[in-house]
Amino acid sequence: MTLADIGAAQVARAVEEFDRLGRRAFLERYGFGPSRTYHLVVDGRSYDSKAIVGAAHGFLPGLRPLKPSEFSGGLDHAVRVLTDLGFRVERSPAVGGGVDADTTADADTDRLVGRIAKLRVATTAGGPRLYQPITLLWAIGRALRGEPRLLSWEETAAALRKLLESHGLRGERPRPDYPVLALHRAGLWSLEEHTGGVPSAHGDAALLRWFAEQRPTGGLAEPVYALLAGSGRARVAVIEAIVDRFFDGVDEVPLLTEVGLYEDSVADDPDTGGPAADDPALDGGDGPVDPVVAAAQYEKWCAAVERREAREGLRDGVRYRERTVRDPVRSGLARQAVLARCDGRCENPGCQGQPDDVTDRWEPLLEVDHVVELAAGGRDHPSQMVALCPNCHAVKTRGRTRHRLREVLLEVALERHRRGPLPS
Template structure:
């Protein structure tokens, strides 16, 4: 049994089951005796570390819980693995068991983060999900993208998030910041380092308010979450898609995304694994775009200008393919300047508009400099230019995909 078998998320699921069943029933279900040597500490409560670890194994896809006789290294081995996942483990004297410092990102994968975000426990008093937590998370994501301080004083966090909830909380959310921060902390996404084991649950009213007012906790995204969102564009995009697709259905998110610095042009590709060849990275982005396209075809954002949904996945793939250059083969010369974020000044546009049957797919989209974009949009030669762009972008697309088909429906109109 290796360290990578168990995930941070699986342990949290086991803890949740322990709380729901109670200690005696939980231990009986999994066949464990009460712990005597090592206890996992989470939110101020003590848990039998070996039993939690064994149960967590059963929350992994296709795997069964570990029984007591499945452990090769005993309780000490389970305690060490739990520490490596970022949890606090204490001995029978309740003193912390020392552990080696965790390397950045060691305890949270791309998939784990996406799963955590998709399972936020938000209030649904009116049927639709409340937006406190999603707004707080998007604000912190924007800060991570810009490389701003991970941890902030409570007064700064409260002022910034309160203003966003007041502007964008369109489902009757009260401008409370203590609730979403407590909930995100419980979900494993937020850190309050000086109070991590004492954060109250996100319930009640006066007691929660008093705790935050009295402690004024410094906090922000947990370090693994912050680093992954800061460094990897693919993770930022996936998390953004989950947040918008899960909690903001039917809402116009553009004003909020612009406020927090997460609108499409702000996202950036971030780092690319050097082991992933260029074609593989492009194929990955195209696959994500195809999945999103299938789910959003024909849907429209509810707003005054009833524009079809534009997909960040496809736009990112096009920018990646362009390598920062205008994709019109007869471009007269794009500006040498860059945006404030240091990105080339390029517009990603649908060669055939969606209203005329075009697709949200990279094979039918092009990155254009401002001059070429203007010609394509309103120039007298735009129809001829459209034919050229369709052929040239399809050629680049096929070359990067190794000649693979662009997905259901292909790329031809």
């Protein structure tokens, strides 16, 4: 059994059968449940992607349909088959944003990080060439800002040429066709609105001619874009994976800054709009969170914060880079951890009562504060950060009792960090 044998003709026959039988009968016939995460979209209609791939295998000569237990419906299996064949696959919006949605996003993130680790790239004496990481980081910045996934080739080429000229530090030529084709072959990039097959990332004049003649639109593969646009955790994990693999000995900050990824918001999830009703008593309906899952996520955030700290300190006994300014990506990660830890309540034990109002995102009115200012040697780390209501934050910043309060909050931050986001 190999998914690679499935072609567009077999997928089309499965889609045709789906339309003829109807969704319920089609799923029952092949033994699949409804797709929870990814859906194939054909002519505006949605299809259960894993079931379609399983059924399509049965239309290969001499082969049978696949059972659900025989393959995965995720990024590296059913989704990749469909996107490699040029089909459109969309990630289903998470309902409620609860633990199930977070767990699915974490699993998809792990698979995506694994695929980045396996990217085939040319290397030099100084390290791997930066064609693909520059292209990926540029596209992730677009996803963060909610910009369209697909862009014309002219716009893509102009943006990537500029970045390759500015940040290609290992002999990279300003040739955006190379990384785009390599990422397409890896299943991470979509090329649409062209005829015939897509060439491999080898050659010179032939590649330039293909792009000049075809002028395809392109961007991150749809499920990859959806994951990176909708999950701050995924963005940070993928950025960390790219930096760790490709930027050893190279300062990534200028590139991250230019593509819009060196800021607190890189770790934030998008605004979901809050409850549909106008009643301010509604809280968004996320439901209870498993404390074990919450604690595990808190550990992940803290580990990511500490990896960034390590990269800026000692590596193999050598000072890698000294920085006296705040690292907004690290602060963004730490901020997410503190907000998850505090359970929506001010962490000042002497708080007289935080406001009942909420933000436009239906979140508590809390501010994450560095107890010890960074200029005074404090850390971008949850062990030295607390969530404070506006009143307590004002006292801590400019109140007459601020010095004593800071001592208390430093102890609270360390104790809450050791405990993690567990019930009181």
